[in-house]
Protein backbone atom coordinates (compact mmCIF):
# COMPACT_ATOMS: atom_id res chain seq x y z
CA UNK A 1 0.00 0.00 0.00
CA UNK A 2 1.46 3.33 -1.03
CA UNK A 3 1.64 5.91 1.75
CA UNK A 4 0.69 9.08 -0.13
CA UNK A 5 1.02 11.31 2.91
CA UNK A 6 4.58 10.10 3.44
CA UNK A 7 5.44 10.70 -0.24
CA UNK A 8 3.95 14.21 -0.13
CA UNK A 9 6.04 14.88 2.99
CA UNK A 10 9.18 13.56 1.28
CA UNK A 11 8.48 15.79 -1.74
CA UNK A 12 8.09 18.81 0.57
CA UNK A 13 11.29 17.96 2.41
CA UNK A 14 13.26 17.68 -0.81
CA UNK A 15 11.86 21.03 -1.92
CA UNK A 16 13.24 22.45 1.33
CA UNK A 17 16.65 20.89 0.65
CA UNK A 18 16.67 22.77 -2.66
CA UNK A 19 15.63 26.00 -0.96
CA UNK A 20 12.17 25.96 -2.54
CA UNK A 21 8.93 26.77 -0.74
CA UNK A 22 6.21 24.18 -0.24
CA UNK A 23 3.82 25.30 -2.97
CA UNK A 24 5.25 27.26 -5.90
CA UNK A 25 6.02 25.78 -9.34
CA UNK A 26 9.67 24.72 -9.59
CA UNK A 27 12.30 24.86 -12.32
CA UNK A 28 13.30 21.25 -11.96
CA UNK A 29 16.11 21.31 -14.52
CA UNK A 30 17.78 24.15 -12.60
CA UNK A 31 17.37 22.17 -9.37
CA UNK A 32 19.03 19.11 -10.92
CA UNK A 33 22.03 21.25 -11.82
CA UNK A 34 22.43 22.16 -8.14
CA UNK A 35 22.90 18.55 -7.02
CA UNK A 36 26.49 18.00 -6.13
CA UNK A 37 28.24 15.26 -8.07
CA UNK A 38 25.25 14.61 -10.34
CA UNK A 39 25.68 14.15 -14.09
CA UNK A 40 22.55 14.45 -16.20
CA UNK A 41 22.27 12.85 -19.62
CA UNK A 42 19.50 13.67 -22.08
CA UNK A 43 19.22 10.93 -24.67
CA UNK A 44 16.59 9.35 -26.96
CA UNK A 45 15.90 6.24 -24.86
CA UNK A 46 13.20 4.75 -27.11
CA UNK A 47 9.46 4.31 -26.74
CA UNK A 48 9.35 2.44 -23.47
CA UNK A 49 11.91 4.01 -21.15
CA UNK A 50 11.37 7.39 -19.51
CA UNK A 51 14.62 7.62 -17.57
CA UNK A 52 17.36 5.97 -15.57
CA UNK A 53 19.15 6.55 -12.30
CA UNK A 54 22.54 5.18 -11.32
CA UNK A 55 23.79 5.70 -7.83
CA UNK A 56 26.71 4.19 -5.96
CA UNK A 57 29.76 5.36 -4.00
CA UNK A 58 31.42 6.93 -7.01
CA UNK A 59 28.66 7.76 -9.49
CA UNK A 60 25.48 9.81 -9.45
CA UNK A 61 23.81 9.84 -12.83
CA UNK A 62 20.32 10.53 -14.11
CA UNK A 63 19.31 9.97 -17.72
CA UNK A 64 16.10 11.38 -19.20
CA UNK A 65 14.47 10.38 -22.47
CA UNK A 66 14.72 13.57 -24.50
CA UNK A 67 12.18 12.48 -27.11
CA UNK A 68 9.41 12.78 -24.51
CA UNK A 69 7.56 16.05 -24.11
CA UNK A 70 9.16 18.79 -22.00
CA UNK A 71 6.43 18.31 -19.39
CA UNK A 72 7.05 14.56 -19.26
CA UNK A 73 10.80 15.13 -18.99
CA UNK A 74 10.17 17.35 -15.96
CA UNK A 75 8.07 14.58 -14.41
CA UNK A 76 10.69 11.96 -15.24
CA UNK A 77 13.45 14.03 -13.64
CA UNK A 78 11.39 14.35 -10.43
CA UNK A 79 10.76 10.58 -10.56
CA UNK A 80 14.52 9.98 -10.75
CA UNK A 81 15.03 12.36 -7.79
CA UNK A 82 13.05 9.84 -5.75
CA UNK A 83 15.46 7.05 -6.66
CA UNK A 84 18.42 9.34 -6.00
CA UNK A 85 17.32 10.58 -2.57
CA UNK A 86 14.97 7.95 -1.20
CA UNK A 87 15.91 4.71 -2.98
CA UNK A 88 18.55 2.16 -2.02
CA UNK A 89 21.97 3.58 -1.24
CA UNK A 90 23.33 2.06 -4.40
CA UNK A 91 21.41 0.86 -7.38
CA UNK A 92 20.53 1.04 -11.00
CA UNK A 93 16.99 1.92 -12.00
CA UNK A 94 15.57 1.78 -15.49
CA UNK A 95 12.15 3.42 -15.47
CA UNK A 96 9.28 2.60 -17.78
CA UNK A 97 7.38 5.30 -19.61
CA UNK A 98 3.95 3.77 -18.93
CA UNK A 99 2.27 4.99 -15.77
CA UNK A 100 0.54 1.66 -15.22
CA UNK A 101 1.13 -1.19 -14.39
CA UNK A 102 4.36 -0.87 -12.44
CA UNK A 103 6.23 -2.19 -9.47
CA UNK A 104 5.48 -0.66 -6.09
CA UNK A 105 8.80 1.26 -6.07
CA UNK A 106 8.07 2.74 -9.49
CA UNK A 107 4.56 3.73 -8.46
CA UNK A 108 6.01 5.42 -5.39
CA UNK A 109 8.53 7.31 -7.51
CA UNK A 110 5.71 8.46 -9.82
CA UNK A 111 3.55 9.57 -6.91
CA UNK A 112 6.50 11.39 -5.37
CA UNK A 113 7.19 13.13 -8.71
CA UNK A 114 3.58 14.21 -8.95
CA UNK A 115 3.67 15.74 -5.45
CA UNK A 116 7.08 17.31 -6.01
CA UNK A 117 5.85 19.13 -9.12
CA UNK A 118 2.31 19.82 -7.87
CA UNK A 119 2.17 19.63 -4.04
CA UNK A 120 -1.08 18.27 -2.64
CA UNK A 121 -2.26 21.49 -0.97
CA UNK A 122 -1.14 23.66 -3.83
CA UNK A 123 -3.03 21.60 -6.42
CA UNK A 124 -6.15 21.68 -4.28
CA UNK A 125 -5.92 25.47 -3.98
CA UNK A 126 -5.41 25.90 -7.74
CA UNK A 127 -8.33 23.60 -8.59
CA UNK A 128 -10.52 25.68 -6.29
CA UNK A 129 -9.33 28.89 -7.93
CA UNK A 130 -9.62 27.71 -11.53
CA UNK A 131 -12.70 25.53 -11.40
CA UNK A 132 -15.76 27.66 -10.76
CA UNK A 133 -18.62 25.23 -11.38
CA UNK A 134 -17.31 22.07 -9.71
CA UNK A 135 -16.42 20.18 -12.89
CA UNK A 136 -12.98 20.46 -14.45
CA UNK A 137 -13.06 21.18 -18.20
CA UNK A 138 -10.19 20.44 -20.61
CA UNK A 139 -9.29 24.15 -20.40
CA UNK A 140 -9.07 23.87 -16.61
CA UNK A 141 -6.80 20.82 -16.83
CA UNK A 142 -4.57 22.68 -19.29
CA UNK A 143 -4.44 25.70 -16.97
CA UNK A 144 -3.34 23.42 -14.10
CA UNK A 145 -0.63 21.62 -16.05
CA UNK A 146 0.66 24.91 -17.47
CA UNK A 147 0.86 26.42 -14.00
CA UNK A 148 2.74 23.50 -12.46
CA UNK A 149 4.66 22.49 -15.59
CA UNK A 150 3.38 18.93 -15.63
CA UNK A 151 2.71 16.74 -18.66
CA UNK A 152 -0.92 16.35 -19.68
CA UNK A 153 -0.98 12.60 -18.98
CA UNK A 154 0.63 13.03 -15.58
CA UNK A 155 -1.89 15.76 -14.69
CA UNK A 156 -4.86 13.63 -15.83
CA UNK A 157 -3.52 10.68 -13.88
CA UNK A 158 -3.18 12.83 -10.74
CA UNK A 159 -6.62 14.44 -11.09
CA UNK A 160 -8.21 10.99 -11.47
CA UNK A 161 -6.34 9.64 -8.44
CA UNK A 162 -7.52 12.54 -6.33
CA UNK A 163 -11.09 12.20 -7.51
CA UNK A 164 -11.29 15.48 -9.43
CA UNK A 165 -11.89 13.51 -12.65
CA UNK A 166 -13.41 10.12 -13.36
CA UNK A 167 -11.33 7.38 -15.02
CA UNK A 168 -14.01 7.15 -17.73
CA UNK A 169 -13.30 10.78 -18.66
CA UNK A 170 -9.75 9.97 -19.78
CA UNK A 171 -10.46 9.77 -23.53
CA UNK A 172 -12.48 12.99 -23.53
CA UNK A 173 -9.60 14.88 -21.92
CA UNK A 174 -6.71 13.22 -23.76
CA UNK A 175 -7.30 14.48 -27.32
CA UNK A 176 -6.60 17.83 -29.00
CA UNK A 177 -4.54 19.18 -26.12
CA UNK A 178 -1.83 21.06 -28.02
CA UNK A 179 -4.25 22.94 -30.24
CA UNK A 180 -6.48 23.69 -27.26
CA UNK A 181 -3.48 24.98 -25.27
CA UNK A 182 -2.35 27.21 -28.14
CA UNK A 183 -5.89 28.52 -28.60
CA UNK A 184 -6.02 29.39 -24.91
CA UNK A 185 -2.88 31.48 -25.35
CA UNK A 186 -0.26 29.15 -23.86
CA UNK A 187 3.18 28.29 -25.21
CA UNK A 188 3.13 24.68 -26.46
CA UNK A 189 6.63 23.96 -25.10
CA UNK A 190 5.23 21.66 -22.42
CA UNK A 191 3.98 19.25 -25.08
CA UNK A 192 6.98 19.21 -27.39
CA UNK A 193 10.14 17.04 -27.21
CA UNK A 194 13.60 18.58 -27.06
CA UNK A 195 14.59 19.80 -30.51
CA UNK A 196 16.44 17.09 -32.48
CA UNK A 197 19.87 18.78 -32.41
CA UNK A 198 19.83 18.90 -28.58
CA UNK A 199 18.41 15.45 -27.83
CA UNK A 200 21.82 13.99 -26.94
CA UNK A 201 23.51 16.07 -24.26
CA UNK A 202 25.34 15.64 -20.97
CA UNK A 203 25.24 18.30 -18.26
CA UNK A 204 26.46 18.66 -14.70
CA UNK A 205 29.28 16.96 -12.84
CA UNK A 206 30.84 15.12 -15.79
CA UNK A 207 31.46 18.44 -17.54
CA UNK A 208 32.90 19.98 -14.39
CA UNK A 209 35.35 17.08 -14.12
CA UNK A 210 36.47 17.47 -17.73
CA UNK A 211 36.93 21.21 -17.16
CA UNK A 212 39.03 20.47 -14.08
CA UNK A 213 41.26 18.16 -16.12
CA UNK A 214 41.67 20.98 -18.65
CA UNK A 215 42.49 23.62 -16.04
CA UNK A 216 45.03 21.39 -14.31
CA UNK A 217 46.51 20.43 -17.65
CA UNK A 218 46.29 16.76 -16.73
CA UNK A 219 45.40 15.31 -20.14
CA UNK A 220 46.07 16.16 -23.79
CA UNK A 221 43.78 18.41 -25.81
CA UNK A 222 42.85 15.41 -27.95
CA UNK A 223 41.78 13.43 -24.89
CA UNK A 224 39.71 16.36 -23.63
CA UNK A 225 37.91 16.51 -26.98
CA UNK A 226 37.33 12.79 -26.82
CA UNK A 227 35.82 13.05 -23.33
CA UNK A 228 33.53 15.86 -24.45
CA UNK A 229 32.49 14.03 -27.61
CA UNK A 230 31.69 10.95 -25.50
CA UNK A 231 29.29 13.24 -23.62
CA UNK A 232 27.70 14.51 -26.88
CA UNK A 233 29.20 17.96 -26.38
CA UNK A 234 30.30 18.73 -29.93
CA UNK A 235 29.07 22.25 -29.22
CA UNK A 236 31.95 22.74 -26.74
CA UNK A 237 34.58 20.96 -28.86
CA UNK A 238 33.72 22.81 -32.07
CA UNK A 239 32.27 25.95 -30.50
CA UNK A 240 29.32 25.86 -32.88
CA UNK A 241 26.38 27.87 -31.61
CA UNK A 242 24.76 28.46 -34.99
CA UNK A 243 22.03 25.89 -34.29
CA UNK A 244 20.81 27.78 -31.28
CA UNK A 245 20.84 31.12 -33.07
CA UNK A 246 23.96 32.63 -31.51
CA UNK A 247 24.35 34.17 -28.12
CA UNK A 248 22.36 36.78 -26.29
CA UNK A 249 23.53 38.27 -23.04
CA UNK A 250 20.46 40.29 -22.23
Ligand SMILES: [Zn+2]
Nearest residue numbers: 093095106109
Ligand atom coordinates in the same frame (compact mmCIF):
# COMPACT_ATOMS: atom_id res chain seq x y z
ZN1 LIG B 1 11.93 4.64 -11.59
